Amino acid sequence: MSRPKISLIGGGQIGGNLALLAAQKELGDIVIFDIPKVEGMVKGKALDLMQLRPHDGYDANITGTSDWNDVKDSDVFIITAGIPRKPGMDREDLLEINLGIMKDVAANIKKQAPQSFVIVISNPLDAMVYAFYKVSGFPKNQVVGMAGALDSARFRTFIAMETGLSVQDVTCMVLGGHGDTMVPITRLATVGGVPVTDLISAERLAEIEHRTRFAGGEIVKLFGNGSAFYAPAQSAIEMAESYLRDKKRVIPCASLCTGEFGIDGYFIGVPTVIGTGGVEKILEFQLTDDEQVELNNTLEVVKKTVKETGL
Protein backbone atom coordinates (compact mmCIF):
# COMPACT_ATOMS: atom_id res chain seq x y z
CA MET A 1 0.00 0.00 0.00
CA SER A 2 1.53 3.32 -1.08
CA ARG A 3 1.71 6.34 1.16
CA PRO A 4 -0.92 9.08 0.80
CA LYS A 5 0.03 11.78 -1.73
CA ILE A 6 -0.12 15.38 -0.60
CA SER A 7 0.29 18.11 -3.21
CA LEU A 8 1.04 21.66 -2.17
CA ILE A 9 -0.06 24.14 -4.84
CA GLY A 10 2.21 27.06 -4.13
CA GLY A 11 5.67 26.49 -2.72
CA GLY A 12 6.32 29.88 -1.17
CA GLN A 13 6.48 30.91 2.47
CA ILE A 14 3.54 28.83 3.65
CA GLY A 15 4.06 26.09 1.06
CA GLY A 16 7.62 25.41 2.17
CA ASN A 17 6.54 25.14 5.79
CA LEU A 18 3.62 22.90 4.84
CA ALA A 19 6.10 20.53 3.22
CA LEU A 20 8.35 20.49 6.29
CA LEU A 21 5.49 19.90 8.73
CA ALA A 22 3.84 17.22 6.57
CA ALA A 23 7.16 15.40 6.27
CA GLN A 24 7.87 15.62 9.98
CA LYS A 25 4.44 14.12 10.71
CA GLU A 26 4.98 11.46 8.03
CA LEU A 27 1.59 12.31 6.53
CA GLY A 28 2.63 10.93 3.15
CA ASP A 29 4.66 11.70 0.05
CA ILE A 30 4.75 15.38 -0.78
CA VAL A 31 4.73 17.24 -4.09
CA ILE A 32 5.49 20.95 -4.01
CA PHE A 33 3.97 22.55 -7.13
CA ASP A 34 4.60 26.07 -8.37
CA ILE A 35 4.81 28.04 -11.60
CA PRO A 36 7.66 27.35 -14.06
CA LYS A 37 9.36 30.65 -13.22
CA VAL A 38 10.15 29.35 -9.74
CA GLU A 39 10.39 25.63 -10.45
CA GLY A 40 14.02 25.75 -9.34
CA MET A 41 12.93 27.12 -5.97
CA VAL A 42 10.49 24.30 -5.28
CA LYS A 43 12.87 21.64 -6.59
CA GLY A 44 15.53 23.10 -4.31
CA LYS A 45 13.19 23.19 -1.29
CA ALA A 46 12.19 19.58 -1.93
CA LEU A 47 15.80 18.45 -2.18
CA ASP A 48 16.77 20.39 0.95
CA LEU A 49 13.86 18.80 2.84
CA MET A 50 14.86 15.34 1.59
CA GLN A 51 18.26 15.94 3.18
CA LEU A 52 16.65 16.98 6.46
CA ARG A 53 14.97 13.56 6.90
CA PRO A 54 17.94 11.49 8.09
CA HIS A 55 18.26 13.51 11.28
CA ASP A 56 14.85 12.50 12.59
CA GLY A 57 14.48 9.44 10.41
CA TYR A 58 11.05 10.21 9.00
CA ASP A 59 10.15 8.68 5.67
CA ALA A 60 8.46 10.83 3.08
CA ASN A 61 9.38 11.37 -0.54
CA ILE A 62 9.42 15.07 -1.35
CA THR A 63 9.58 16.46 -4.90
CA GLY A 64 9.19 19.84 -6.56
CA THR A 65 7.59 20.47 -9.92
CA SER A 66 5.74 22.84 -12.21
CA ASP A 67 4.13 19.98 -14.18
CA TRP A 68 0.49 19.46 -13.30
CA ASN A 69 0.77 15.79 -14.28
CA ASP A 70 2.97 15.27 -11.21
CA VAL A 71 0.05 15.93 -8.84
CA LYS A 72 -2.16 13.30 -10.49
CA ASP A 73 -4.24 11.21 -8.07
CA SER A 74 -3.21 13.25 -5.02
CA ASP A 75 -5.22 12.48 -1.89
CA VAL A 76 -4.93 15.99 -0.46
CA PHE A 77 -4.22 19.41 -1.93
CA ILE A 78 -3.29 22.44 0.12
CA ILE A 79 -3.51 25.60 -1.97
CA THR A 80 -1.47 28.70 -1.18
CA ALA A 81 -1.11 29.82 -4.79
CA GLY A 82 -1.45 33.56 -5.01
CA ILE A 83 0.08 36.72 -3.69
CA PRO A 84 0.14 37.74 -0.03
CA ARG A 85 -0.72 41.15 1.37
CA LYS A 86 1.62 44.12 1.62
CA PRO A 87 1.29 46.69 4.41
CA GLY A 88 -1.83 48.78 3.98
CA MET A 89 -3.59 46.12 1.88
CA ASP A 90 -6.78 44.38 2.90
CA ARG A 91 -7.16 40.71 2.10
CA GLU A 92 -9.86 41.78 -0.38
CA ASP A 93 -7.24 43.74 -2.36
CA LEU A 94 -5.83 40.39 -3.47
CA LEU A 95 -9.09 39.21 -4.98
CA GLU A 96 -8.62 39.98 -8.66
CA ILE A 97 -5.14 38.50 -8.99
CA ASN A 98 -5.72 35.50 -6.75
CA LEU A 99 -9.10 34.74 -8.30
CA GLY A 100 -7.51 34.32 -11.70
CA ILE A 101 -4.93 32.00 -10.22
CA MET A 102 -7.56 30.01 -8.28
CA LYS A 103 -9.66 29.41 -11.40
CA ASP A 104 -6.63 27.90 -13.15
CA VAL A 105 -5.69 25.83 -10.13
CA ALA A 106 -9.23 24.53 -9.65
CA ALA A 107 -9.53 23.44 -13.27
CA ASN A 108 -6.23 21.57 -13.08
CA ILE A 109 -7.02 19.85 -9.78
CA LYS A 110 -10.40 18.78 -11.15
CA LYS A 111 -8.59 17.17 -14.08
CA GLN A 112 -5.78 15.55 -12.09
CA ALA A 113 -7.51 14.37 -8.88
CA PRO A 114 -11.30 14.72 -8.79
CA GLN A 115 -11.60 12.61 -5.63
CA SER A 116 -9.14 14.65 -3.55
CA PHE A 117 -9.70 16.63 -0.36
CA VAL A 118 -8.80 20.27 -0.92
CA ILE A 119 -7.73 22.76 1.73
CA VAL A 120 -7.66 26.35 0.47
CA ILE A 121 -5.44 28.90 2.17
CA SER A 122 -5.08 31.68 -0.42
CA ASN A 123 -6.62 35.04 0.42
CA PRO A 124 -9.19 36.51 0.42
CA LEU A 125 -9.94 33.14 1.93
CA ASP A 126 -13.73 33.20 2.07
CA ALA A 127 -13.91 34.11 -1.63
CA MET A 128 -11.07 31.84 -2.74
CA VAL A 129 -12.51 28.69 -1.19
CA TYR A 130 -15.89 29.57 -2.73
CA ALA A 131 -14.22 30.10 -6.11
CA PHE A 132 -12.49 26.74 -5.91
CA TYR A 133 -15.80 25.06 -5.06
CA LYS A 134 -17.68 26.70 -7.92
CA VAL A 135 -14.99 26.18 -10.57
CA SER A 136 -14.07 22.63 -9.57
CA GLY A 137 -17.63 21.41 -9.07
CA PHE A 138 -16.35 19.29 -6.18
CA PRO A 139 -18.91 18.15 -3.58
CA LYS A 140 -18.98 20.32 -0.49
CA ASN A 141 -17.36 17.70 1.73
CA GLN A 142 -14.19 17.76 -0.41
CA VAL A 143 -13.54 21.50 -0.11
CA VAL A 144 -12.61 23.50 2.98
CA GLY A 145 -10.91 26.78 3.78
CA MET A 146 -8.23 27.25 6.42
CA ALA A 147 -8.84 30.36 8.49
CA GLY A 148 -10.60 29.66 11.77
CA ALA A 149 -7.90 27.21 12.84
CA LEU A 150 -5.39 30.05 12.57
CA ASP A 151 -7.63 32.74 14.03
CA SER A 152 -8.51 30.48 16.97
CA ALA A 153 -4.83 29.68 17.51
CA ARG A 154 -4.11 33.39 17.64
CA PHE A 155 -6.95 33.92 20.16
CA ARG A 156 -5.60 31.01 22.25
CA THR A 157 -2.11 32.48 22.10
CA PHE A 158 -3.20 35.89 23.37
CA ILE A 159 -5.25 34.31 26.19
CA ALA A 160 -2.23 32.20 27.24
CA MET A 161 0.03 35.26 27.10
CA GLU A 162 -2.41 37.23 29.26
CA THR A 163 -2.88 34.52 31.90
CA GLY A 164 0.63 33.08 31.87
CA LEU A 165 -0.99 29.62 31.60
CA SER A 166 -0.17 26.85 29.14
CA VAL A 167 -1.40 27.53 25.63
CA GLN A 168 -2.04 23.78 25.47
CA ASP A 169 -4.92 24.16 27.93
CA VAL A 170 -6.58 27.12 26.23
CA THR A 171 -9.56 26.15 24.13
CA CYS A 172 -11.67 28.55 22.14
CA MET A 173 -13.09 29.16 18.70
CA VAL A 174 -13.23 32.03 16.28
CA LEU A 175 -16.05 31.80 13.73
CA GLY A 176 -17.19 33.79 10.72
CA GLY A 177 -15.22 35.38 7.90
CA HIS A 178 -11.45 35.51 7.77
CA GLY A 179 -11.26 39.23 8.18
CA ASP A 180 -11.70 42.13 10.60
CA THR A 181 -15.30 41.07 11.36
CA MET A 182 -14.41 37.53 12.53
CA VAL A 183 -16.27 36.39 15.66
CA PRO A 184 -14.30 35.19 18.71
CA ILE A 185 -16.72 33.17 20.86
CA THR A 186 -15.25 34.39 24.15
CA ARG A 187 -18.21 33.08 26.14
CA LEU A 188 -17.06 29.51 25.49
CA ALA A 189 -13.31 30.04 25.85
CA THR A 190 -11.70 28.24 28.77
CA VAL A 191 -8.30 27.49 30.25
CA GLY A 192 -8.42 23.90 31.45
CA GLY A 193 -12.19 24.15 31.60
CA VAL A 194 -12.15 27.36 33.64
CA PRO A 195 -14.04 30.10 31.77
CA VAL A 196 -11.71 32.89 30.65
CA THR A 197 -14.35 35.33 31.87
CA ASP A 198 -13.37 34.20 35.37
CA LEU A 199 -9.67 34.76 34.66
CA ILE A 200 -9.48 37.92 32.56
CA SER A 201 -11.36 41.21 32.92
CA ALA A 202 -14.02 42.10 30.38
CA GLU A 203 -11.93 45.10 29.31
CA ARG A 204 -8.83 43.02 28.62
CA LEU A 205 -10.87 40.35 26.87
CA ALA A 206 -12.24 43.00 24.53
CA GLU A 207 -8.69 44.11 23.78
CA ILE A 208 -7.62 40.49 23.15
CA GLU A 209 -10.58 39.96 20.82
CA HIS A 210 -9.56 43.08 18.89
CA ARG A 211 -5.94 41.94 18.66
CA THR A 212 -7.13 38.56 17.37
CA ARG A 213 -9.23 40.19 14.64
CA PHE A 214 -6.27 42.24 13.41
CA ALA A 215 -3.48 39.75 14.18
CA GLY A 216 -2.79 39.08 10.52
CA GLY A 217 -2.29 42.73 9.74
CA GLU A 218 -0.05 43.12 12.79
CA ILE A 219 2.40 40.62 11.31
CA VAL A 220 2.10 42.05 7.78
CA LYS A 221 3.07 45.45 9.18
CA LEU A 222 6.03 44.00 11.08
CA PHE A 223 7.25 42.05 8.05
CA GLY A 224 6.82 44.97 5.65
CA ASN A 225 6.54 42.41 2.84
CA GLY A 226 4.44 39.23 3.01
CA SER A 227 2.26 37.77 5.73
CA ALA A 228 2.30 35.12 8.43
CA PHE A 229 3.37 31.66 7.37
CA TYR A 230 4.42 29.42 10.30
CA ALA A 231 1.07 29.37 12.11
CA PRO A 232 -0.99 29.26 8.90
CA ALA A 233 1.01 26.23 7.76
CA GLN A 234 0.55 24.40 11.07
CA SER A 235 -3.16 25.22 11.05
CA ALA A 236 -3.64 23.64 7.62
CA ILE A 237 -1.54 20.60 8.49
CA GLU A 238 -3.80 19.98 11.49
CA MET A 239 -6.73 19.82 9.07
CA ALA A 240 -4.92 17.60 6.58
CA GLU A 241 -3.85 15.21 9.35
CA SER A 242 -7.43 14.93 10.62
CA TYR A 243 -8.51 13.94 7.12
CA LEU A 244 -5.68 11.50 6.42
CA ARG A 245 -5.88 9.82 9.83
CA ASP A 246 -9.66 10.07 10.26
CA LYS A 247 -9.20 11.88 13.56
CA LYS A 248 -12.68 13.53 13.60
CA ARG A 249 -11.08 16.75 14.89
CA VAL A 250 -13.49 19.62 15.50
CA ILE A 251 -11.79 22.63 13.98
CA PRO A 252 -13.20 26.05 13.04
CA CYS A 253 -13.01 25.93 9.23
CA ALA A 254 -14.49 27.79 6.28
CA SER A 255 -17.04 25.14 5.32
CA LEU A 256 -20.03 25.40 3.03
CA CYS A 257 -23.12 26.07 5.13
CA THR A 258 -26.42 24.83 3.74
CA GLY A 259 -28.67 26.12 6.53
CA GLU A 260 -26.40 25.83 9.52
CA PHE A 261 -26.45 28.94 11.72
CA GLY A 262 -29.06 30.29 9.34
CA ILE A 263 -26.49 30.51 6.54
CA ASP A 264 -27.01 28.96 3.09
CA GLY A 265 -24.62 28.84 0.17
CA TYR A 266 -21.50 30.42 1.66
CA PHE A 267 -18.22 29.14 3.04
CA ILE A 268 -17.71 30.67 6.46
CA GLY A 269 -15.90 29.75 9.67
CA VAL A 270 -17.92 27.21 11.63
CA PRO A 271 -17.06 24.26 13.94
CA THR A 272 -16.24 21.50 11.45
CA VAL A 273 -15.68 17.77 11.92
CA ILE A 274 -12.90 16.60 9.60
CA GLY A 275 -12.37 12.88 9.00
CA THR A 276 -11.85 10.51 6.11
CA GLY A 277 -15.10 11.82 4.63
CA GLY A 278 -13.57 15.27 4.46
CA VAL A 279 -15.94 17.88 5.91
CA GLU A 280 -18.13 15.33 7.66
CA LYS A 281 -20.34 17.59 9.76
CA ILE A 282 -20.83 21.16 10.90
CA LEU A 283 -21.55 21.32 14.63
CA GLU A 284 -24.25 23.88 15.30
CA PHE A 285 -24.85 25.34 18.72
CA GLN A 286 -27.06 28.04 20.20
CA LEU A 287 -25.54 31.48 19.77
CA THR A 288 -26.41 34.41 21.99
CA ASP A 289 -28.28 37.26 20.32
CA ASP A 290 -25.09 39.33 20.23
CA GLU A 291 -23.10 36.46 18.70
CA GLN A 292 -25.79 35.96 16.03
CA VAL A 293 -25.67 39.66 15.19
CA GLU A 294 -21.88 39.46 14.83
CA LEU A 295 -22.18 36.35 12.66
CA ASN A 296 -24.78 38.00 10.45
CA ASN A 297 -22.48 41.02 10.16
CA THR A 298 -19.46 38.98 9.10
CA LEU A 299 -21.67 37.04 6.68
CA GLU A 300 -22.54 40.30 4.91
CA VAL A 301 -18.83 40.94 4.41
CA VAL A 302 -18.35 37.43 3.05
CA LYS A 303 -21.33 37.85 0.70
CA LYS A 304 -19.78 41.06 -0.66
CA THR A 305 -16.39 39.53 -1.40
CA VAL A 306 -17.99 36.40 -2.87
CA LYS A 307 -20.19 38.57 -5.12
CA GLU A 308 -17.05 40.22 -6.46
CA THR A 309 -15.89 36.87 -7.77
CA GLY A 310 -18.75 36.93 -10.24
CA LEU A 311 -19.21 33.17 -9.69
Ligand code: TXD
Ligand atom coordinates in the same frame (compact mmCIF):
# COMPACT_ATOMS: atom_id res chain seq x y z
O1 TXD B 1 -5.38 32.13 7.21
C1 TXD B 1 -5.23 32.27 5.98
N1 TXD B 1 -6.01 31.62 5.11
C2 TXD B 1 -4.13 33.21 5.48
C3 TXD B 1 -3.83 33.01 4.01
C4 TXD B 1 -2.93 33.21 6.33
C5 TXD B 1 -1.76 33.69 5.81
C6 TXD B 1 -1.51 33.89 4.35
N2 TXD B 1 -2.71 33.82 3.55
C7 TXD B 1 -2.56 33.81 2.11
O2 TXD B 1 -1.90 32.62 1.64
C8 TXD B 1 -1.76 34.93 1.53
O3 TXD B 1 -2.48 36.15 1.57
C9 TXD B 1 -1.53 34.41 0.14
O4 TXD B 1 -2.67 34.64 -0.65
C10 TXD B 1 -1.36 32.90 0.36
C11 TXD B 1 0.05 32.43 0.29
O5 TXD B 1 0.84 33.13 1.20
P1 TXD B 1 2.45 32.95 1.14
O6 TXD B 1 3.02 33.78 2.23
O7 TXD B 1 2.79 31.49 1.07
O8 TXD B 1 2.79 33.63 -0.26
P2 TXD B 1 4.09 33.39 -1.19
O9 TXD B 1 5.27 33.11 -0.34
O10 TXD B 1 4.08 34.52 -2.17
O11 TXD B 1 3.73 32.03 -1.93
C12 TXD B 1 2.71 31.99 -2.90
C13 TXD B 1 3.20 31.05 -3.99
C14 TXD B 1 4.41 31.61 -4.76
O12 TXD B 1 5.49 30.70 -4.66
C15 TXD B 1 3.90 31.75 -6.18
O13 TXD B 1 4.87 31.48 -7.19
C16 TXD B 1 2.81 30.69 -6.18
O14 TXD B 1 2.17 30.87 -4.94
N3 TXD B 1 1.89 30.80 -7.29
C17 TXD B 1 1.35 29.74 -7.90
N4 TXD B 1 1.48 28.43 -7.62
C18 TXD B 1 0.79 27.60 -8.44
N5 TXD B 1 0.02 28.00 -9.47
C19 TXD B 1 -0.12 29.31 -9.75
N6 TXD B 1 -0.89 29.69 -10.81
C20 TXD B 1 0.56 30.25 -8.94
N7 TXD B 1 0.65 31.61 -8.95
C21 TXD B 1 1.46 31.92 -7.92
